[in-house]
Amino acid sequence: MTLTHRHPLPETVLVLGSAALKIGEAGEFDYSGSQAIKALKEEGIRVVLVNPNVATIQTSEHLADEVYFTPVTPEFVTRVIETEQPDGILLGFGGQTALNCGVELYRRGVFEQHHVRILGAPIESVIDTENRERFTTRLAEIDVATPRSVATASVDAAVRAAEKIGYPVMVRGAYALGGLGSAICRDVTQLQTAAARAFAHTDQLLVEEYLEGWKEIEYEVVRDAADTCLTICNMENLDPMGIHTGESIVVAPSQTLSDTEYQMLREVAIRVVRHLGIIGECNIQYALDPGSQQYRVIEINARLSRSSALASKATGYPLAFVAAKLALGKTLVELENSVTRVTRACFEPALDYVVVKTPRWDLDKFPGVTSRIGSAMKSVGEVMAIGRKFEEALQKALRMLDTGAEGLVGNSYNDAAPIRELLSQPTDRRIFAVAEALQQGMTVNEIHAITHIDRWFLYKMANVVKIDARLRSLSGDLD
Incomplete structure (x- = not known):
């Protein structure tokens, strides 16, 4: 699509919500769906929403013109399409549930039968990112490394x-x-x-x-119909590969990449998004070898994700709102940043602060459930903290979890397991195990060898431990 061959704006658009709140799909998709509805309404488009969850903002009376409180499944959505006869549909604002439903509707021929245009990323691009065999094949076409x-x-x-x-x-x-x-x-x-x-x-x-010990890095990318492509935010997991992003502390912008590594991954992200033909917003996840500049693309989400919501809040760039406008054929140059009201949407944000996202677990509510964390999500929420330094943002985030933690230090540490076991077998309290290991005299190199957490993060945590020890030596036991 080019600027001279833009589709006319649809009269009615169907938006698929994420349905019930669940691990992996929570309030961030209520946020993205609400922003999409506002963007469509601003263009004078009638909006029909499918979302059975009454406890959401997007189902509020003042947003969508028509709300169907039905499951987001092919059978129910087909009936809504038959009733409402929408001109277009948005699949990328309701998480994996909405995306899977949309792919199945496409395969059944429902969109073609009812002349419904898929807005934003082409459905073939979505399938390229979701089907693991096609994912590998498509990226190999442009010499992008995958595991x-x-x-x-x-x-x-x-x-x-x-x-x-x-x-x-x-x-x-x-x-x-x-x-x-x-x-x-x-x-x-x-x-x-x-x-x-x-x-x-x-x-x-x-x-x-399995790329053991490699870093996990993410980039949020937007692309419009005129092929303008931006990276809005890059983020770095504190935990190495093997821990799901939703289970890891995430830092934005990345703190341990060299400029060469940052620019290399940025170039790859833009090349991939252009090759797949994605319009709108895209999340791309990498594994990066800390001992070399080798990388692997491990996942691509051609939709709004948890990371998209974090990137929006961290940068002040309204990703969901912009993505909805781009799905209509608008360009980044045309769009105003609705948050700053000063810059255009074609400006890449620059951060002079550090953002730390920390997961929140409620594993104690489920007797018999292991506290071990890994490649599948168990966390039920997260907090975001902002600071001028990593230490400040981390301390704020840990306090905001509402688990009784005073921060990285100053807590009652009562884990009975040996400290090396707690470091080597990650649990929901490993960050506190790292602090305890430092207090017990383990070196940064020893902890790094066990956890593969980058030494930069460990040295920053060691700074907090040293300040705590210094304060105690000056004023006695702070407890």
């Missing part, structure tokens, strides 16, 4: 793939929410168990090399 992997359709095929790649391996399900069905497998028994569990939710499982 060595094999797409499988049965447990036996997964076992054969792992034998070919070599243990340990990571398994990931296609069209999965919150890392559902993913796992790190170090032997055939673990793989068989994980694969059997995953195939209960998906018909395709990717078996790939």
Whole structure:
């Protein structure tokens, strides 16, 4: 699509919400859907919303013109389409639930039958990012590195793939929410168990090399119909590969990348988004080898995500609002940043502060559930803190969790397990185990060797521990 061949604005647009709140799909999709509705209404478009969750902002009376409190499933959405006859549909604002529903409707021919235009990212681009085999093939076309992997359709095929790649391996399900069905497998028994569990939710499982100790980096990218492409925010997980982004402390902007690494990953992100033809917003996740400049693209979300909501709040760039406008054919040069009211949407934000996102778990509510964290989400919420330095933002975030923590230090530490075990087997309290290890005299290098957490973060946490010790020496026991 070019500026001279822009589609006319649709009269009625159907927006798919994310339905019930669940792990992996929570308030961030209420936020993105609400912003999309506002963007459409600003253009004079009639909006029909499908979302059965009455406890959301987007179902409020003043937003959508018509709300259907029905499940976001192909059967119910088909009936809404038959009734409302929308001109267009937005699939990327309701998380994985809405996206999966849209893909199935496309495969059934519902959109073609009722002349409904998919707005934003083309459906083939969505399938390219969700189908793990197509994902690898499409990125190989532009020489973008992905983990060595094999797409499988049965447990036996997964076992054969792992034998070919070599243990340990990571398994990931296609069209999965919150890392559902993913796992790190170090032997055939673990793989068989994980694969059997995953195939209960998906018909395709990717078996790939496990990049142990590599950093996990994310970029949020927007692209318009005129091929203008921007990176809005980049983020870095404090935890290395193997811990789901939703389970990890995330820092924006990245703090440990060299300029060469930052620019390399930025260029790859833009190249990928252009190659796949994505219009609107896209999240791209990397694994980066800290000992070299090798990288792997591990996942692409051609939709709004949890990270998109974090990037919007962290930068002041209204990603969901802009993405909805871009889906209508608007360009970044045309659009005003609705938050700043000064810059245009084609300006990349620049941050002179640090943002830290920390997950919140409620595992104590579920007796018998392990506190171990890994490649599948267990967290039920998160907080975001802003500071001039990493230490300040981290301290604020840990206090805001409402778990009784005073920050990184000053807490009652009563874990009975050996400290090295707590470091090597991540739990929801590993950040406090790191602080305890530093207080017990373990060095940054020792902790890094066990956890693979970047030394930069560990030195910053060591600063907090040193200040705590200094204050105690000056004023006695602060407790």
